[in-house]
Amino acid sequence: MTLPELSSGADLPPAVADAGLLEDGIRSAGLKVTAPRLAVLGALTDRPHATADALFSAVRADLPGTSLQAIYGVLASFTTAGIVRKIEPAGSAALFERRVGDNHHHIVCTRCGVVHDVDCAVGHSPCLTPVDALGFDVRAAEVIYWGLCAQCQSETALP
Amino acid sequence: MTLPELSSGADLPPAVADAGLLEDGIRSAGLKVTAPRLAVLGALTDRPHATADALFSAVRADLPGTSLQAIYGVLASFTTAGIVRKIEPAGSAALFERRVGDNHHHIVCTRCGVVHDVDCAVGHSPCLTPVDALGFDVRAAEVIYWGLCAQCQSETALP
DNA sequence: ACCATTGTTTTGAATCACTCAAAACAAGAT
DNA sequence: ATCTTGTTTTGAGTGATTCAAAACAATGGT
Numbered sequence: 001m002t003l004p005e006l007s008s009g010a011d012l013p014p015a016v017a018d019a020g021l022l023e024d025g026i027r028s029a030g031l032k033v034t035a036p037r038l039a040v041l042g043a044l045t046d047r048p049h050a051t052a053d054a055l056f057s058a059v060r061a062d063l064p065g066t067s068l069q070a071i072y073g074v075l076a077s078f079t080t081a082g083i084v085r086k087i088e089p090a091g092s093a094a095l096f097e098r099r100v101g102d103n104h105h106h107i108v109c110t111r112c113g114v115v116h117d118v119d120c121a122v123g124h125s126p127c128l129t130p131v132d133a134l135g136f137d138v139r140a141a142e143v144i145y146w147g148l149c150a151q152c153q154s155e156t157a158l159p
Numbered sequence: 160m161t162l163p164e165l166s167s168g169a170d171l172p173p174a175v176a177d178a179g180l181l182e183d184g185i186r187s188a189g190l191k192v193t194a195p196r197l198a199v200l201g202a203l204t205d206r207p208h209a210t211a212d213a214l215f216s217a218v219r220a221d222l223p224g225t226s227l228q229a230i231y232g233v234l235a236s237f238t239t240a241g242i243v244r245k246i247e248p249a250g251s252a253a254l255f256e257r258r259v260g261d262n263h264h265h266i267v268c269t270r271c272g273v274v275h276d277v278d279c280a281v282g283h284s285p286c287l288t289p290v291d292a293l294g295f296d297v298r299a300a301e302v303i304y305w306g307l308c309a310q311c312q313s314e315t316a317l318p
Numbered sequence: 319a320c321c322a323t324t325g326t327t328t329t330g331a332a333t334c335a336c337t338c339a340a341a342a343c344a345a346g347a348t
Numbered sequence: 349a350t351c352t353t354g355t356t357t358t359g360a361g362t363g364a365t366t367c368a369a370a371a372c373a374a375t376g377g378t
Binding site: 031032034036037065066067069070073074077 | 324325326327328329330
């Protein structure tokens, strides 16, 4: 089989050296380094906004025995550990991304569903303050922009 | 049974006169006025952020034969007609509210899940413009604030 | 290097929120 | 009063996600 080597990242080609970076990320989050975890994190690097199911398909290519529940488990542990962020746009399955720590937002195409990152106007969290927080201790402001992506605009404009 | 009267709103007690207002709202949206629709709109007036299931329970009290599918159907027609707004906070079932037309946002307690309306920081829709819209034609900006409500703050602070 | 501990993954099933479709029914127009 | 069209009921089905128990594997200690 063509599983990635879990140990010894020295004197190996770039693709596997990257796996070493992934490994560090997982380990320094206090999590055990496993093949499914490396595979999910690698797949998520290639797909910045992926569903659990998309990651499942991607991971299966390298690790055929992996279960969908393992993907959910990996994503839950990553999300809890703070090395992955889960976003849940209305009307679609949850998406996961590696970009964490900054306070960026998302723009979603209402037609094709493509998602892109949008930098926050203010750099820190929460980047917006409600006019009246009603006594809440506000910890985060989540912003999702909805609209048509450039490609869908041109396709929609056709006769 | 104790169904609300569907016709003749004159010389009736306030509760039924209100039903007349609900009726007008439904009719002027171009929808047929039915008992389930009146009941859903009435229940939604009392519960500004309700799930389909909560409305189902509420409606059943007055209209015991009503099905959950009818609630979903009513809410879909109301949402399409623009007299009800659907919001879908991460991790919970969809919520419905009667407050439409303005561009307000929501603040959700991460502990107890209570939802309140928050006026928009800027008055119009989209109330925020992304720094770089990436070629998107932005139609809406959806903001959800997450935090602890006043009550959960005090309960969490206990030893 | 081996073993024990603890955490992870597999396997299998179940749940929740929601949607679909056909038939029965009722509101509103004529 | 009748007809048309839209609504609700009835019944079934789906997709995304979660739960639980048993098998398994990664790290820490010996």
